Amino acid sequence: MSYSGGHILLSSQREGQVSRFSAWVMLLVPLAAILFQVYVPLFFEFLSFLEMPLLVVVYFALMRRSQVGGLLVGAVVGLAQDSLSKNPLGMLGIVNTLVGYFAASVGMRLDVDHPLIRLLLTFFFFVFHQFFYWLMVRALLGQSLVFEAQKTLVLGLLNAVVGISLYHFLDKLRKAS
Amino acid sequence: MESFLNRYRSITVLLLVILAQLVLVAVQVKNDQDMRMIRVWTVTAVTPVARVVEALRGGSSGFIRNYVLLRDAHQENRRLQAEVDRLKLENNYLNNELNLADRAKALAVFQSHTPSRTVAATVIGTGAGTNSKMVLVDRGTVSGVERGMPVVTPDGIVGKVITAYPTASAVLLITDPDFAAGVVSQKGQVRGTLKGQGTPICKVDYVPFEEKIEPGEWLYTSGDDRIFPRGFPVGVVKVVRSAQPFKEILVDPSGMARGLEDVLILVEGVHQAIPDTPPGSQPVFIGTPPPADAVKPPDNPENAAPGAPAGTEADRLRAQYKDIGAAQGHKFGEGTPGSKPPDFNLKLPGPVGTPAAPAVPPGGASHP
Numbered sequence: 341m342s343y344s345g346g347h348i349l350l351s352s353q354r355e356g357q358v359s360r361f362s363a364w365v366m367l368l369v370p371l372a373a374i375l376f377q378v379y380v381p382l383f384f385e386f387l388s389f390l391e392m393p394l395l396v397v398v399y400f401a402l403m404r405r406s407q408v409g410g411l412l413v414g415a416v417v418g419l420a421q422d423s424l425s426k427n428p429l430g431m432l433g434i435v436n437t438l439v440g441y442f443a444a445s446v447g448m449r450l451d452v453d454h455p456l457i458r459l460l461l462t463f464f465f466f467v468f469h470q471f472f473y474w475l476m477v478r479a480l481l482g483q484s485l486v487f488e489a490q491k492t493l494v495l496g497l498l499n500a501v502v503g504i505s506l507y508h509f510l511d512k513l514r515k516a517s
Numbered sequence: 518m519e520s521f522l523n524r525y526r527s528i529t530v531l532l533l534v535i536l537a538q539l540v541l542v543a544v545q546v547k548n549d550q551d552m553r554m555i556r557v558w559t560v561t562a563v564t565p566v567a568r569v570v571e572a573l574r575g576g577s578s579g580f581i582r583n584y585v586l587l588r589d590a591h592q593e594n595r596r597l598q599a600e601v602d603r604l605k606l607e608n609n610y611l612n613n614e615l616n617l618a619d620r621a622k623a624l625a626v627f628q629s630h631t632p633s634r635t636v637a638a639t640v641i642g643t644g645a646g647t648n649s650k651m652v653l654v655d656r657g658t659v660s661g662v663e664r665g666m667p668v669v670t671p672d673g674i675v676g677k678v679i680t681a682y683p684t685a686s687a688v689l690l691i692t693d694p695d696f697a698a699g700v701v702s703q704k705g706q707v708r709g710t711l712k713g714q715g716t717p718i719c720k721v722d723y724v725p726f727e728e729k730i731e732p733g734e735w736l737y738t739s740g741d742d743r744i745f746p747r748g749f750p751v752g753v754v755k756v757v758r759s760a761q762p763f764k765e766i767l768v769d770p771s772g773m774a775r776g777l778e779d780v781l782i783l784v785e786g787v788h789q790a791i792p793d794t795p796p797g798s799q800p801v802f803i804g805t806p807p808p809a810d811a812v813k814p815p816d817n818p819e820n821a822a823p824g825a826p827a828g829t830e831a832d833r834l835r836a837q838y839k840d841i842g843a844a845q846g847h848k849f850g851e852g853t854p855g856s857k858p859p860d861f862n863l864k865l866p867g868p869v870g871t872p873a874a875p876a877v878p879p880g881g882a883s884h885p
Contacts, residue, residue, distance in 0.1 A: 407527035430538035
């Protein structure tokens with residue numbers, strides 16, 4: 341585990357190191373996250389607060405530092421989530437696409453290896469994900485879903501903490517540059 | 518273009534992916550009216566564009582039609598305006614013709630039934646002076662018109678001839694201050710002298726204050742002036758004021774109430790009786806009944822006999838029943854209810870009945 345040094349903002353895009361992952365990692369990790377999201381809460385309900393697919397999307401988008409790659413990962417993961425849920429196809433896909441795009445955009449300018457940055461970004465994108473999903477449900481589906489801000493902030497913090505550990509594990513799967 | 522896409526590649530891909538997923542959502546989701554959102558969105562997206570396109574098209578065509586292609590509009594407008602003017606003139610002409618026909622008809626009826634001998638004349642001009650109450654008519658000495666002859670209309674007296682030319686005559690109207698005529702009231706037979714005042718209203722002088730005359734009363738010519746024959750309508754009394762030694766009486770002349778275009782000149786006046794009722798409610802002339810054979814059914818040989826009653830069918834039936842009653846000694850109106858009625862099927866010899874009294878005496882009569 342090697343964190344980059346004392347500064348958080350990158351002076352140029354070249355300073356940011358693009359992480360590369362093997363294909364099976366890019367395939368199996370999102371799949372595992374989705375399966376976790378689907379099956380684990382059935383047996384461990386207290387873990388239902390975890391938004392594992394979102395954490396994976398944020399991680400890959402941040403580390404790959406590619407906006408197109410980030411949004412494609414987000415779109416695929418989101419559509420997969422939609423297919424396993426009662427949502428119309430595209431609801432979580434759109435949200436995760438935006439998360440992947442913006443996460444990649446932020447990852448190009450920040451030192452995303454810094455744990456604090458990861459914590460803050462994960463927290464921020466969780467809140468963004470929840471809020472934008474609530475917005476789309478109201479706007480596109482016309483459903484009166486309640487946005488619980490306090491609960492969202494707490495869950496965002498918990499997901500950010502879990503995300504730090506998850507990202508630490510996923511860092512092990514990076515290809516050595 | 519390629520460099521543009523390369524520069525904004527990421528955002529372009531993002532928008533495309535988002536758009537694709539939005540379409541995906543819209544295809545699946547239905548609204549409250551069970552209508553797919555893709556259809557709603559499409560219509561919502563297309564409608565403003567279509568409206569703008571239609572507005573542009575309508576505006577363009579309207580601009581072309583209303584401004585570009587209006588090079589002949591001014592000429593067309595002038596042509597239509599001229600057409601409207603022509604139609605207005607034609608309409609006025611036809612209205613005048615209609616009024617003229619009505620007046621001419623009334624004049625002809627009056628002329629044919631007045632005992633006086635008259636000459637019809639048309640007003641062809643007015644006097645030159647601003648205060649002149651004089652008109653020129655198209656009949657003169659050639660037609661037998663002489664100075665001093667009275668001029669009337671079916672509604673009343675109009676004036677008198679003051680100058681007779683060979684083919685025209687000057688008529689002094691009754692509204693002229695120099696005009697005077699003897700009049701008599703209808704109810705009280707109050708006599709006076711009608712004088713013009715230069716206004717549409719005339720006055721009656723020399724009516725003693727003790728005489729009784731009321732507003733609304735009709736005045737007729739008295740014949741005392743040796744100009745107007747007795748019995749022609751003059752006008753209706755509008756105002757009566759008590760004064761010494763004569764009453765002040767204002768009269769609204771009736772002869773020119775319906776305009777003054779056609780008049781009758783009395784070349785040989787005949788005095789008439791002053792009617793008991795005002796001219797407006799005077800009896801209507803009823804012509805003589807048609808000949809007897811004209812009212813009988815041609816297929817009835819009995820009625821074809823001479824001496825059959827004239828009149829209507831009701832008159833004929835009335836006479837027939839009267840004869841039947843007389844033949845059987847029956848008096849109508851005297852039988853009690855239940856008594857035997859006369860045999861109305863009785864065949865009488867000879868012509869059936871004689872008219873008890875003709876409805877209208879031959880030669881015409883007046884009925885109120």
